[in-house]
Amino acid sequence: MRVRTLALAAAVVTVAAGALAVTLSPASAATTGCSVTYKVTGSWSGGFQGDIAITNLGDPVSAWSLGFDFPNAAQKVTQGWGGKFAQSGAHVTVTNETWNGSLGTNATASAGFIGSWSGSNPVPTTFTLNGVTCTGGTTTTTPPTTPPTSPSTSPTTSPPPPTGAAPAxxxxxxxxxxxxxxxxxxxxxxxxxxxxxxxxxxxxxxxxxxxxxxxxxxxxxxxxxxxxxxxxxxxxxxxxxxxxxxxxxxxxxxxxxxxxxxxxxxxxxxxxxxxxxxxxxxxxxxxxxxxxxxxxxxxxxxxxxxxxxxxxxxxxxxxxxxxxxxxxxxxxxxxxxxxxxxxxxxxxxxxxxxxxxxxxxxxxxxxxxxxxxxxxxxxxxxxxxxxxxxxxxxxxxxxxxxxxxxxxxxxxxxxxxxxxxxxxxxxxxxxxxxxxxxxxxxxxxxxxxxxxxxxxxxxxxxxxxxxxxxxxxxxxxxxxxxxxxxxxxxxxxxxxxxxxxx
Missing domain, CATH: 3.20.20.80 (Glycosidases)
Known part of the structure; x- marks a missing residue:
């Protein structure tokens, strides 16, 4: 059985034996908010390494997607870890792996990448988490009264890893x-x-x-x-x-x-x-x-x-x-x-x-x-x-x-x-x-x-x-x-x- 909480919709999705059931919980307020720390941890001619820490300040989520835009169109992600990186033009999207999607309130996920650049390598200034702009504060919203669109039930091909990072x-x-x-x-x-x-x-x-x-x-x-x-x-x-x-x-x-x-x-x-x-x-x-x-x-x-x-x-x-x-x-x-x-x-x-x-x-x-x-x-x-x-x-x-x-x-x-x-x-x-x-x-x-x-x-x-x-x-x-x-x-x-x- 897999349970997923849909952000901003207060819905619980249960997948069992190939059948999809969507059950709506009673309407209640949902809190969203996030903060992001972006660091360049190493830089060399034409390349750099970046680390990103994403903190969820709102209600717990079971899946996350981070979005940001590079200020310079020549900045590119060439390799990433801790999340699935995709880039279209200057816009970068990082979605969770199967093993690090759950983020409780005040919980942090980390991702990193190797990138390339030319001309200059400025730091992005605006980030979103699941479509919500990260301001360092929170916002409370009322969920919709109509059922949300059912999420995909396609199984992942990535095998489950051990829980968390490798131990010291x-x-x-x-x-x-x-x-x-x-x-x-x-x-x-x-x-x-x-x-x-x-x-x-x-x-x-x-x-x-x-x-x-x-x-x-x-x-x-x-x-x-x-x-x-x-x-x-x-x-x-x-x-x-x-x-x-x-x-x-x-x-x-x-x-x-x-x-x-x-x-x-x-x-x-x-x-x-x-x-x-x-x-x-x-x-x-x-x-x-x-x-x-x-x-x-x-x-x-x-x-x-x-x-x-x-x-x-x-x-x-x-x-x-x-x-x-x-x-x-x-x-x-x-x-x-x-x-x-x-x-x-x-x-x-x-x-x-x-x-x-x-x-x-x-x-x-x-x-x-x-x-x-x-x-x-x-x-x-x-x-x-x-x-x-x-x-x-x-x-x-x-x-x-x-x-x-x-x-x-x-x-x-x-x-x-x-x-x-x-x-x-x-x-x-x-x-x-x-x-x-x-x-x-x-x-x-x-x-x-x-x-x-x-x-x-x-x-x-x-x-x-x-x-x-x-x-x-x-x-x-x-x-x-x-x-x-x-x-x-x-x-x-x-x-x-x-x-x-x-």
Missing amino acids: IKVSGNKLVNKSTGATVKLYGVNRSGGEFACIQGNGFWDGPMDQTSINAMRSWKVRTVRVPLNEECWLGTADVPAAYGGTAYQNQVKAYVNLLVQNGITPIVEMHWNYGLYTGPSSGCSDVKATCQKPMPDAQYAPSFWTGVANAFKGNDAVIFDLFNEPYPERATGDETSGWKCWRDGGTCNGITYQVAGFQSLVNTVRATGATNVIMIGGLAYSNNLSQWLTYRPTDSLNNLAAFAHIYNFNSCANTSCWDSQIATTAQQVPVTLTEIGENDCAHGFVDGLMNWADAHGIGYLGWTWNTWDCSTGPSLISNHDGTPTNYGLGLKNRLATVSN
Whole structure:
């Protein structure tokens, strides 16, 4: 049953079993009114980010539509979140999503957007809520005595999200928990690749759509966590990056997507995936210096600046988790695991690595120096497949807010239950552990099914690689279309999330 209160008409609409019944309540006065706060939170040449807070001062409503006009005809909305944005000429309309339509008296809804402009970027001055001009006061009207026109009963195609925004998270013992309620939080979801490579290769910011529709498709799978790989040099806007895709422009794209995930009840994990530094030793993917392939460890030249910037961007929002580095493999360069773990923690000059290394202790310190209290996740050796000495070498954290993660594929060395029991399960007894990348390269899901069985039995969450429309044998990719159509490999994760994800 769905109940909707019609503003200015005091009517209750009930939809049940496909039939529409309209029942009029006794005539009574209706109060309307609203206030709007519009802020430009970031601006760059030709673009900007805006945030809008809409407060309903009148009677409660179950659906809202905000209207305003840009003063400059060259101002355009290019991407929005927290509401459905539409623009005709200078006029912009923002209507609620299915999950944030109810606004009680004095309740506030928030929406944000990325926009473009030329010439000037003035702030709109007049706003309406459900057709009523927002003056900061209220007006009382008498409802009509004739029945209102019946609203559409067309079902929405957008799946229901979790209630509200993603929760702030912290570490408690060996669990991640909701900071407000103390409830255990398990991370179930996907990786969304693209932000680590497209920018430095001159192909844009992302690989495929990163809008509300694409997130709706994720929600249809009951995805509750999305890991967002980033590129160190693109964030910092170094000379290696095409100017259009680096620095502030890249940062604003990342902030917009991460904020959109949070507003949809999805926990974002932001991580440094590709970084600067020449490495040509064992297991090197290529001999480049710029961040176009995988390095064994973060670099001391740029990584601290990257994490200072990312931590400052998201501090105060503990719904966002920080993953310091994708897949360390220093032991391949240093020659053995003991020296590899020391390089992992302490950084500096590491044998076989031709650049100065930022160890994870220094990066934890860098994040905390900004005042950020977010959960920090760190992987192990062997491309985050080896957690054998993670507890021995784990960095210290002033907030005791560190978690571990592992990556497991069918072609890894630690790809069986005995190894998972000895390395991952033992680590998970003391700190939270999540499998932030799982997958297989045979376009099937037999391996991940068994892995997820093991993880479920140990209370460990997992994220599939990757929500991209690639060849599942080379990606491997979970989807064949951004509408959420699964590959045969992706079907295993889709079916499992339907049973384990809240």
